[in-house]
Amino acid sequence: MQIILGITGGVAAYKSAELARLLVNQGHRVRCILTEAGARFITPLTLSSLTGEPCYGANPDQGEWRANPSIEHIELARWAELVAVVPATANILGKAANGLASDLLSTVLLATRAPVLWAPAMNTGMWEHPAVQANLARLRSFGHAVVEPGAGILACGEEGAGKLAEIAVIAEAIQIHAAPKLRSLAGRRVVITSGPTREDLDPVRLLTNRSTGSMGVELARAFRDAGASVQLVLGGDLPAPWGIETIRVRSAEQMLAACQACWADADGLVAAAAVADQRPEQTAAEKAKKGEGSETLVLVRTPDILATLAAARRPDQWVIGFAAESEHHLEHAAAKLKKKGLDAVLVNDVQAGRAFGPQANTLTPITPQGAHHPLGPLPKDQLARAVVQWWDQRLEAMDSGR
Ligand SMILES: Cc1cc2nc3c(=O)[nH]c(=O)nc-3n(C[C@H](O)[C@H](O)[C@H](O)COP(=O)(O)O)c2cc1C
Structure with a gap:
């Protein structure tokens, strides 16, 4: 499958390298798009080395945009059979929920007809904010899938919900889209x-x-x-x-x-x-004591x-x-x-x-x-x-x- 992996500006961005490699090992083609903030956490070189594909930056003067950058976003949107955003910041969720297209990733998200999957990661206060939850509800109403974050100790030192889901779980959620749907079973x-x-x-x-x-x-x-x-x-x-x-x-x-x-x-x-x-005919409420003999x-x-x-x-x-x-x-x-x-x-x-x-x-x-x-x-x-x-x-x- 041809996958666009969007990587946005959170500390969990370093984990996207592991995901990119896992997906490539599973036989997928993976092209990464870094947001400007994402590129502060992980380099395009790491991602292009792992995927063997170009890694795109937020704007035509960043990353590996090709000869005609003015239509690159449309080409990428068509190329994608799935767009996965891992990790997804509160910012990109808000932009995508409201149809904003201010950089390459948000523009591809708006232009693509491929399924979209989000793996959010953020501080607990941000995650629980009604604005973020309303944006997620809106994205779900578009048919997008969300791999919910887990709870744990976050990069900010707080403990609570907002930790990026395990990479194996995100890969499994992506795998669902890769498998061919069978007519006799789809929707059953x-x-x-x-x-x-x-x-x-x-x-x-x-x-x-x-x-x-x-x-x-x-x-x-x-x-x-x-x-x-x-x-x-x-x-x-x-x-x-x-x-x-x-x-x-x-x-x-x-x-x-x-x-x-x-x-x-x-x-x-x-x-x-x-x-x-x-x-057993009887289940004892207390631990049974050993008896004599058989x-x-x-x-x-x-x-x-x-x-x-x-x-x-x-x-x-x-x-x-x-x-x-x-x-x-x-x-x-x-x-x-x-x-x-x-x-x-x-x-x-x-x-x-x-x-x-x-x-x-x-x-x-x-x-x-x-x-x-x-x-x-x-x-x-x-x-x-x-x-x-x-x-x-x-x-x-x-x-x-x-
Ligand atoms: C050190 C640091 C860590 C951050 N971690 C997160 C995070 O985990 N989740 C999040 O939603 N925003 C986080 N932010 C804020 C985003 O980087 C910021 O909202 C940025 O504008 C997001 O842009 P993007 O969505 O285009 O990548 C962090 C910022 C900094 C400086």
Whole structure:
């Protein structure tokens, strides 16, 4: 993707160099525009060295404007497939919200038809000022995306909101624009369950499993990037991905309740969570004392989330399940597909700890038509994109068959 990276006059400008390099490493072309104040914090040479592209200054007599500077702003505005302003000062937010075009960056922002993404950074008092918040609301009303700043110790020594978001989070927000939108998924609502469930025995002990939730989180990202509006129902401790409504749950019962609250408005479900089949019959309010000799733990069944949602679905809703099997994978998965009336089951081979954690994995899709060619082995982010592409093709085929 062709990205214009606007860099304005805040101390966090030094972090834009890291972002520029990350984006170039991800295969993007990046051209930087420095404002006059931005150029006091970071040099054009740093940015052009990292990007291999010219770095533009605020005016034609600064930076690397070309032969015909009078129309450079229009060329850049057309060249851009995304304009990201990182860090964004209160000043540039105010200018862009009000249509001012007093230097190259503000002019490109006004002239471009590309999506615009802001990562503001400023002192807490500035950030909380109603003028800044009103400007942000206005920019959002234009369809611009905002990666909100976090809280922390700021360059001014104060502690509070206004710290530039993590560079990895900003890169993720940019990535959403780079991925091609898929017709079958764009604008669709998809519920994704992920991670382990935790069934408490007492305040310190619990029953859980080896799932980390990484596959479901990567699937949530891949569906989001394809244009879907994703609701992620997440067990475990992984951080919520940017741009995804994440509902945190602990037990199987909480996961079911969260899914049921979303299901009526959803177009599809991807059930990637590793849900406990049993929970302790009793959860002790106080830490249980050790007894003499052997003890018996009575377990009862947890609700079957996938079967419950599949049974309650409308004909236009689709359901994908996961099967983690250590033997006879395909037979067990085909039986699960049939019993629960699913559209597809993605089969993991969990022998020897494969499938859990961040390493590469393989998934074999099973549909009512039989087993499909395995996807992978791939790292989980790429595997998730392969699943989404495969499912998009199935949806397109199902659609044309109707
Ligand atoms: C040392 C220093 C740090 C600054 N940091 C910020 C900041 O983090 N955020 C901000 O909105 N303005 C900050 N400012 C103020 C801006 O640099 C000033 O508003 C400038 O006019 C912004 O111009 P620009 O938006 O064209 O880059 C800072 C100023 C100085 C001198």
